[in-house]
Amino acid sequence: MRKKLALAITGVATLFALTACGGGTAVAPSPTATLDPATPTIVKVGASPIPHAQILEYIDENLAKNAGIDLEITEIDDYQTPNIALADGTLDANFFQTEAYLADQMATKGYKFEHGAGVHIEPLTAFSTKFKEVADVTEGSLVVLNNDPVNQLRGLRVLESAGLLSGLVDGDSALTVQDDAAKNPKKLKFQEVNSEQVPKFYQEDPTVGIAVVNGNYIVQAKLNPEEILFQEEAKDNPNANFLTWRAGEQTAAIAKLDELLRSDEVREYVKTTWKDGSVLPAF
Incomplete structure (x- = not known):
């Protein structure tokens, strides 16, 4: 398991801002045809510390190895750096945002991203x-x-x-x-x-x-x-958070992570970890 904790946000965000090209065309990595638990594929994911990185840590420690992936998790405290880092290729995926926020970011900054289905909701x-x-x-x-x-x-x-x-x-x-x-x-x-x-x-x-x-x-x-x-009401809430990746670059490893995020094990983990209702499964 590989894990990076707590980016030095200010310096990194500045560097990303200078190198990102507004989600311009990126060279897609070679797709992974199969996933082998003996030689797991590393997936670099940026996430808000709580609950997103915690959920990813649970997957990395309990589900990822048998699925043939190894998560390299970077905790990011702000809402701008994860998309900047995804756009410039520093990350393979990020996990922190909602449909409305992503749509606004893509419209205003030119990012070309795709995303999976909702994983969890954090009521405002x-x-x-x-x-x-x-x-x-x-x-x-x-x-x-x-x-x-x-x-x-x-x-x-x-x-x-x-x-x-x-x-x-x-x-x-x-x-x-x-x-x-x-x-x-x-x-x-x-x-x-x-x-x-x-x-x-x-x-x-x-x-x-x-x-x-x-x-x-x-x-x-x-x-x-x-x-x-x-x-905020949780029922029928459109503000679920999901995994996001660059358009056209959903490798087998990213697809597997997206699948694990909406597994029965993760749903139960969310329900038992946040019994106060501050985080709720969206599936």
Whole structure:
């Protein structure tokens, strides 16, 4: 088993940004016709630390060897580096994103990727130390949430489902909603930060009334479930995470990893590891 832990994100991301070509044409590796457990094929995968890398580690330690693959896992804390590294060939695949996020990345940055079916869902969750119930939220409260457009709209829709916002449309953002009295009757104020920084702002800034946090960072930051104000519904949720690879480059090893990610063993692992419902199987 090979494993790399915790990329030096800043330096690596800068290097990737200089070398990536917006998902331009890459030379496809020679496909692996068969997989041999005696000489396993290495698959380099970038993933968010929790739960994605944990799931991959489970596969690497329990399922990969007999399947003829050997995972080289790189933990990446941000949401930009995994696609940059996949586009420039540093990674064979990544495991961290949703359909809407991937579609936005491909449209804006020119990546040419393909992906498998959903593996798990991390419900987006609104946390608060100031309010026990949604009805308690006071006018003008500060909400900290994700600054990338796709996850930000998803976060705003969580607040809408809770009854704090109203009448959202595709393309809405904190900027369009904040001063719209019809959509934001409680005159909530919004602070936009990188997704991985939301828990830090929530835990360290006493002015924050509500924080809308991505599921993987909830687990990573060990947020208190008793502070949950409202949580995104898991049923029929389109925001499942999946394995992604460069278009036309799904080797036998990548196909096998995609299959293992949606195996009975992984479904049971997810259910028993995250009994609090912060991570749920999507299959």
